[in-house]
Amino acid sequence: MSKSYFICTTPRSGSTLLCRLLEATGRTGNPDSFYHRAEFMREWAEAWGLPDAGAVSQSAFDIAYLAGAIKAGKAGTEVFGLRLQFEYLKLLSDTLGRIFPGLPSDAxxxxxxxGEILYVHLTRADKVAQAVSLVKAQQSGLWHMNADGTEYERLGAPRDPQYDFSVLHREVEALERDDRAWCAWFDRHEIRPLRIGYEAFAAQPSQTVIEICGALGLEPSEAGHVSPRLAKLSDAVSEQWILRYRADLASSRQGIERV
Structure with a gap:
């Protein structure tokens, strides 16, 4: 039985919903992005009552933060959960390298x-839809909504999102690059992750939770009662952006070919 699992993913892949569903089982900890942007990590450290990073040595803070993350990620269960985006994999590995020097690899x-880790690779096949979701969240400040229509997570002041082909294209390429990087990392470390596709997960979220519980060695039937608590943010504007992006991309490629 694996005592830990990593949800290895990219932004706007459905990972927040998956984390909340896994938390709701009461058996699979409370997975979250404990190693992420500096401001988020400061918020975690404050919530856990850790000393200010500037008041103690780097080593002492790293050790205290790791202990806090493990406690939060277990949430009173026997299983630790972590959500990890590829761009923060090096941050996690470097931090652990300071705590446990001399080990040869990230894994x-x-x-x-x-401890023994189940790696879950959560991906979204439609990178254009994923990029649209990401850019809209970045611009509007609204990242997640509850199923009842209230805001679950807002990271910026409200403003209307504006279509920008170059911004979307940059995000599509970054999402594709990070997915390839995860696959290369798994191959390099000879890891065979449990692969979860966003599209299948969105269609049957409880089935995905059951699959992860089974892979962790937990009784899958105990996860069947969980249900989504977050609403999809995709709307008519999202569909318009997707269609417009695909048309603009085709037009730009035709222009290159003529040149």
């Missing part, structure tokens, strides 16, 4: 810190 450091 060795992760196992030393968290």
């Amino acid at each position: 060795d450091r992760f196992q030393r810190a968290f």
Whole structure:
């Protein structure tokens, strides 16, 4: 039985919904992005009552933060959960390298810190839709909504999103690059992750939770009662952006070919 799992993913892949569903089982901890942007990590550290990073040595803070993350990620269960985006994999590995020096690889450091790990690779096949979701969230400030229509997570002041082909294209390429990087990382470390597709997960979320519980060695039937608590943010504007992006992309490629 794996005692830990990593949800290895990219932004706007459905990972927040998956984390909340796994938390709702009461058996699979409370997975979250404990190693992420500096401001988020400061908020975690404050919530856990850790000393200010500037008041103690880097080593002392790293060790205290790891202990806090493990406690939060377990949430009173026997299983630790972590959501990890590829751009923060090096941050996690470097931090653990300071705590456990001399280990030869990322995977060795992760196992030393968290025990036997189930790696879950959560991907979204439609990178254009994923990029649209990401850019709209960045611009509007609204990242997630509850199923009842109230806001669950807002990270910026409200403003109307504006279509920008170059911004979307940059995000599509970044999402594709990070997905390839995850696959290369798994291959390099000879890891066979549990692969979860956003589209299948969105269609049958409870089935995905059951699959993860089974892979962790937990009784799958105990996860069947969970249900989504977040609403999809995709709307008519999202569909318009997707169609417009595809048309603009085709037009730009035709222009290149003529040149």
